[in-house]
Amino acid sequence: MAGDAGSSASIAAPKTQRFPLVTGRSSDHIAGMTEPLSVTCEIQSGGKWVPLGINDAVKEGEVRMRCPECCGAVRPNRDAVNGMSAHFEHELGHSGCSLSHAYHGVRSRHPKPLT
Numbered sequence: 811m812a813g814d815a816g817s818s819a820s821i822a823a824p825k826t827q828r829f830p831l832v833t834g835r836s837s838d839h840i841a842g843m844t845e846p847l848s849v850t851c852e853i854q855s856g857g858k859w860v861p862l863g864i865n866d867a868v869k870e871g872e873v874r875m876r877c878p879e880c881c882g883a884v885r886p887n888r889d890a891v892n893g894m895s896a897h898f899e900h901e902l903g904h905s906g907c908s909l910s911h912a913y914h915g916v917r918s919r920h921p922k923p924l925t
């Protein structure tokens with residue numbers, strides 16, 4: 811019996827750090843039709859900005875429309891592109907808006923917001 815001083819502490823690493831968030835492959839099927847594109851804008855009505863859906867916006871024509879997230883100007887695009895349905899496009903794409911294709915992951919206000 812030698813060297814059995816601290817025998818109670820064997821190599822028992824805490825088991826809290828396995829692979830988190832890998833819970834199966836449930837999300838594999840849903841990918842394919844992600845839709846980050848905007849289908850809502852805001853228009854000025856009675857001195858304030860009110861939301862307007864894409865289906866109504868395509869009939870509006872000349873009103874100024876802005877992105878509800880970054881406040882940059884948008885315009886409705888009724889033509890389907892790549893199978894996408896109608897949506898709003900930023901007139902000036904903005905990398906800080908998750909509704910713009912230029913989005914790079916960090917949100918910020920549009921440099922030329924409509925107010």
Ligand SMILES: [Zn+2]
Pocket residue numbers: 877878879880881882900904907908909910
């Ligand atoms: Zn935006």
